[in-house]
Amino acid sequence: MRDFLPADVRRRSHVIAVIRGVYEKYGFEPLETPAVENIETLLGKYGDEGNQLIFKILKRGEHEASGLADLALRYDLTVPLSRVVAEHRATLPKFFKRYQIQPVWRADRPARGRFREFYQCDVDAIGSTSPVVETELCAAACEAVQALGFADVVLRLNHRAILGGVLDTAGVPTASHGDALVALDKLDKIGVAGVRAEYEQRGLRATAAEAVLEILAHGGTGAAAPTVRSAEAAEADWPADPQRHQSHNAAVLDRVTAFVASHAAALDGIGTLRRVLELAAGTPASAHLRIDLSLARGLSYYTGCIMEMAVPDLVGSLGGGGRYDRLVGMFLGQQVPAAGFSLGLERILVVMTEREMFPAHVARGGADVLVAQWSAARAGDAVVLAHALRAGDLRVEVYPDADKLGKQFKYAASTGVPLVVIEGDDERAAGEIAVKDLRSGAQQRLPRVEAAARLRDLLDPSLWRAGAS
Amino acid sequence: MRDFLPADVRRRSHVIAVIRGVYEKYGFEPLETPAVENIETLLGKYGDEGNQLIFKILKRGEHEASGLADLALRYDLTVPLSRVVAEHRATLPKFFKRYQIQPVWRADRPARGRFREFYQCDVDAIGSTSPVVETELCAAACEAVQALGFADVVLRLNHRAILGGVLDTAGVPTASHGDALVALDKLDKIGVAGVRAEYEQRGLRATAAEAVLEILAHGGTGAAAPTVRSAEAAEADWPADPQRHQSHNAAVLDRVTAFVASHAAALDGIGTLRRVLELAAGTPASAHLRIDLSLARGLSYYTGCIMEMAVPDLVGSLGGGGRYDRLVGMFLGQQVPAAGFSLGLERILVVMTEREMFPAHVARGGADVLVAQWSAARAGDAVVLAHALRAGDLRVEVYPDADKLGKQFKYAASTGVPLVVIEGDDERAAGEIAVKDLRSGAQQRLPRVEAAARLRDLLDPSLWRAGAS
Numbered sequence: 001m002r003d004f005l006p007a008d009v010r011r012r013s014h015v016i017a018v019i020r021g022v023y024e025k026y027g028f029e030p031l032e033t034p035a036v037e038n039i040e041t042l043l044g045k046y047g048d049e050g051n052q053l054i055f056k057i058l059k060r061g062e063h064e065a066s067g068l069a070d071l072a073l074r075y076d077l078t079v080p081l082s083r084v085v086a087e088h089r090a091t092l093p094k095f096f097k098r099y100q101i102q103p104v105w106r107a108d109r110p111a112r113g114r115f116r117e118f119y120q121c122d123v124d125a126i127g128s129t130s131p132v133v134e135t136e137l138c139a140a141a142c143e144a145v146q147a148l149g150f151a152d153v154v155l156r157l158n159h160r161a162i163l164g165g166v167l168d169t170a171g172v173p174t175a176s177h178g179d180a181l182v183a184l185d186k187l188d189k190i191g192v193a194g195v196r197a198e199y200e201q202r203g204l205r206a207t208a209a210e211a212v213l214e215i216l217a218h219g220g221t222g223a224a225a226p227t228v229r230s231a232e233a234a235e236a237d238w239p240a241d242p243q244r245h246q247s248h249n250a251a252v253l254d255r256v257t258a259f260v261a262s263h264a265a266a267l268d269g270i271g272t273l274r275r276v277l278e279l280a281a282g283t284p285a286s287a288h289l290r291i292d293l294s295l296a297r298g299l300s301y302y303t304g305c306i307m308e309m310a311v312p313d314l315v316g317s318l319g320g321g322g323r324y325d326r327l328v329g330m331f332l333g334q335q336v337p338a339a340g341f342s343l344g345l346e347r348i349l350v351v352m353t354e355r356e357m358f359p360a361h362v363a364r365g366g367a368d369v370l371v372a373q374w375s376a377a378r379a380g381d382a383v384v385l386a387h388a389l390r391a392g393d394l395r396v397e398v399y400p401d402a403d404k405l406g407k408q409f410k411y412a413a414s415t416g417v418p419l420v421v422i423e424g425d426d427e428r429a430a431g432e433i434a435v436k437d438l439r440s441g442a443q444q445r446l447p448r449v450e451a452a453a454r455l456r457d458l459l460d461p462s463l464w465r466a467g468a469s
Numbered sequence: 470m471r472d473f474l475p476a477d478v479r480r481r482s483h484v485i486a487v488i489r490g491v492y493e494k495y496g497f498e499p500l501e502t503p504a505v506e507n508i509e510t511l512l513g514k515y516g517d518e519g520n521q522l523i524f525k526i527l528k529r530g531e532h533e534a535s536g537l538a539d540l541a542l543r544y545d546l547t548v549p550l551s552r553v554v555a556e557h558r559a560t561l562p563k564f565f566k567r568y569q570i571q572p573v574w575r576a577d578r579p580a581r582g583r584f585r586e587f588y589q590c591d592v593d594a595i596g597s598t599s600p601v602v603e604t605e606l607c608a609a610a611c612e613a614v615q616a617l618g619f620a621d622v623v624l625r626l627n628h629r630a631i632l633g634g635v636l637d638t639a640g641v642p643t644a645s646h647g648d649a650l651v652a653l654d655k656l657d658k659i660g661v662a663g664v665r666a667e668y669e670q671r672g673l674r675a676t677a678a679e680a681v682l683e684i685l686a687h688g689g690t691g692a693a694a695p696t697v698r699s700a701e702a703a704e705a706d707w708p709a710d711p712q713r714h715q716s717h718n719a720a721v722l723d724r725v726t727a728f729v730a731s732h733a734a735a736l737d738g739i740g741t742l743r744r745v746l747e748l749a750a751g752t753p754a755s756a757h758l759r760i761d762l763s764l765a766r767g768l769s770y771y772t773g774c775i776m777e778m779a780v781p782d783l784v785g786s787l788g789g790g791g792r793y794d795r796l797v798g799m800f801l802g803q804q805v806p807a808a809g810f811s812l813g814l815e816r817i818l819v820v821m822t823e824r825e826m827f828p829a830h831v832a833r834g835g836a837d838v839l840v841a842q843w844s845a846a847r848a849g850d851a852v853v854l855a856h857a858l859r860a861g862d863l864r865v866e867v868y869p870d871a872d873k874l875g876k877q878f879k880y881a882a883s884t885g886v887p888l889v890v891i892e893g894d895d896e897r898a899a900g901e902i903a904v905k906d907l908r909s910g911a912q913q914r915l916p917r918v919e920a921a922a923r924l925r926d927l928l929d930p931s932l933w934r935a936g937a938s
Contacts, residue, residue: 001504006567027867030473057542060524087472130848383749384750
């Protein structure tokens with residue numbers, strides 16, 4: 001788990017503010033849930049592996065010695081949302097559209113870009129089965145990352161019923177569907193040969209396995225299955241020309257329609273994907289949607305559309321989501337349709353840092369002005385001058401000690417503050433202040449009464465504005 | 470622990486944004502630390518009672534059955550800050566001024582305004598012993614609550630060395646100082662008689678106890694010791710006239726100076742308080758500072774100035790803080806001076822809600838416009854219209870299902886969205902949209918190409934601006 005020093009927090013806050021702004025434009029409203037949930041709320045929702053990765057909290061007081069856990073740290077934002085919907089159903093609107101940007105905790109082995117405490121930026125729409133919901137989720141997620149500066153995302157799209165239909169049609173027994181999807185989910189990491197080997201191990205008939213791989217892996221990703229995310233594969237996957245996605249999408253959907261033939265659920269899923277592609281035309285998602293039948297998504301609670309967002313220079317995804325029409329029912333005892341999308345803040349930050357995508361005002365931070373101390377006896381004047389400058393919307397630090405001026409300037413330089421002001425005895429007598437611009441070394445005197453306005457003029461307006469907000 | 474539904478989050482975010490804005494104006498920079506700390510970092514820092522209120526996390530994996538805890542949830546923001554300063558000393562500036570607004574967790578019995586998960590808004594300055602630091606903390610805290618609309622706060626001020634000096638002078642043995650302060654800390658709740666009874670129980674000599682009570686309780690708070698926070702006592706405590714604070718402060722400091730006579734540390738503390746009062750003149754704190762010798766502050770780590778902020782209609786404080794010059798040393802093995810102030814978000818929210826201090830745009834929230842669906846076949850048009858309106862900086866929700874229009878309007882009314890737009894077949898043919906203003910019931914048609922601008926004009930500009938931010 002990590003400390004976020006000021007420069008880190010500024011970058012994180014920038015990304016969160018941009019995402020929040022876009023989600024609010026889409027009519028999503030903020031929700032926050034406690035970090036700690038009852039342990040029963042979480043257990044059994046994330047599969048066996050998930051259960052083991054949950055941080056569990058000891059019962060308090062005399063029970064502490066028992067070693068029993070009754071609470072646990074939030075593992076994702078979807079299960080808490082489902083609990084909230086079940087608990088507050090009566091007071092929530094019929095369609096509850098919420099976003100939630102909070103940390104979650106997983107007792108995972110830490111790795112590059114993977115942390116035990118990390119933020120998710122979730123957006124979910126509860127209460128409708130309409131494909132308008134999936135479309136709006138895709139559009140909002142695409143617009144959010146575009147607002148951050150990502151032009152090259154691909155939003156891969158699949159449907160659980162298509163996966164089920166292909167497996168059924170290929171002759172994979174229902175009891176083996178879970179295994180088959182778990183293996184398929186590793187396609188990115190282990191390649192087609194690896195998935196084939198897993199299918200053999202798990203006892204899938206070879207003909208069934210080949211049919212599944214042919215339609216899901218090869219048919220899904222086009223000619224080049226992403227055995228390795230090589231530069232070539234990346235280029236092939238991320239065409240600048242959205243037309244390529246469109247013709248690819250049409251071809252893949254036609255092929256799988258022919259394959260599943262009369263499988264009603266699969267055909268229904270295909271219809272939903274066609275509808276989402278159609279509805280998304282004219283939204284920020286349209287040029288980025290790519291049908292990928294190999295997309296499986298690990299979590300077991302998805303029931304319909306599934307989606308995952310990626311960029312060429314990151315292994316893994318920037319985010320993902322899907323429809324989960326049965327999860328709320330596990331808490332409410334009554335089905336409530338739902339779908340959502342989760343952006344991974346940490347991965348977005350990794351790519352934005354590598355690509356240097358942060359605006360200048362985010363990089364700068366800190367105070368606009370340092371007020372130096374002329375003498376211990378005049379400390380009160382420094383405090384009052386700082387107050388006057390703050391009233392003029394400047395961010396102002398006061399040097400606390402009456403150190404030698406050289407030491408004060410050295411400190412100023414070390415913090416990156418652009419301007420140092422000082423009200424010496426001469427300046428005070430003249431109703432002025434002295435200013436040193438540390439960027440140029442230039443010094444000047446300004447009338448005390450105009451100080452804030454004149455100092456603001458010395459600052460880069462774009463940096464000052466953003467900084468003061 | 471609580472869920473925060475959208476209206477709650479909006480209120481909380483408003484308060485946090487205002488506080489953050491003021492802290493940044495004072496040159497404080499943001500810090501965030503993980504929710505989870507190593508258990509050794511926290512144990513022994515909050516006294517015996519604190520140790521018991523720490524949420525402890527089970528070791529993972531095969532150790533889970535052992536019942537051992539190795540991690541714990543953050544209990545406050547000051548100890549994590551001290552750990553960060555010790556760990557990152559080399560990269561932090563010589564004076565590290567940080568704010569931190571994050572939740573903390575205490576396994577306390579929940580009560581009105583007291584929760585097991587709650588936010589603290591801390592501001593701390595590391596690296597200087599100058600009273601300029603305390604002054605700036607007081608000014609920043611006062612300006613933050615003033616920016617939220619609080620005009621009637623009192624910031625009570627005391628110094629640990631004065632408490633020690635009074636106890637020494639009264640003849641209370643050093644070993645009993647802790648007990649004496651713990652009892653004094655309850656003055657608000659149990660009154661002078663209650664504190665006297667505790668002193669008897671703890672075996673303090675009666676003459677010593679009377680001397681302590683005379684100077685700290687009566688001398689500290691003026692004639693009327695706050696046995697109960699009656700309306701009269703509150704009125705006496707919160708004079709509208711800052712002059713009353715000033716003459717009170719001068720009288721109390723003169724009296725305690727005479728009492729401690731030649732106790733060097735106490736005289737030093739008195740000098741610091743005088744200096745803070747002097748430096749604060751002309752800052753947002755000046756009219757609010759009130760010396761109160763009965764202020765003890767529970768936490769054991771304070772070493773100098775202590776302060777606590779209150780309003781008349783709340784039992785307990787809005788926040789508090791002080792100087793803690795030895796806490797960082799517990800992690801670094803080398804003393805680093807430090808002082809801080811912590812505002813309690815939950816209590817601020819309680820008072821602001823009771824006094825109805827939230828601006829209108831915070832209360833409203835939600836979308837500006839609902840786009841209704843004319844028909845299932847025309848769902849794509851609704852999505853595209855929504856996109857056009859969002860591009861015009863409106864917050865737009867799309868009704869997801871092709872329900873009867875009556876049902877869609879009923880939903881709109883239930884959510885409080887002010888405007889519903891619809892692009893029927895007639896409107897579409899005419900290049901227009903129909904708008905219904907749910908506040909007035911008025912309907913009109915607008916040109917499709919000007920839709921966003923015209924709809925913005927229909928919204929209260931102050932609400933729209935704030936909402937879109």
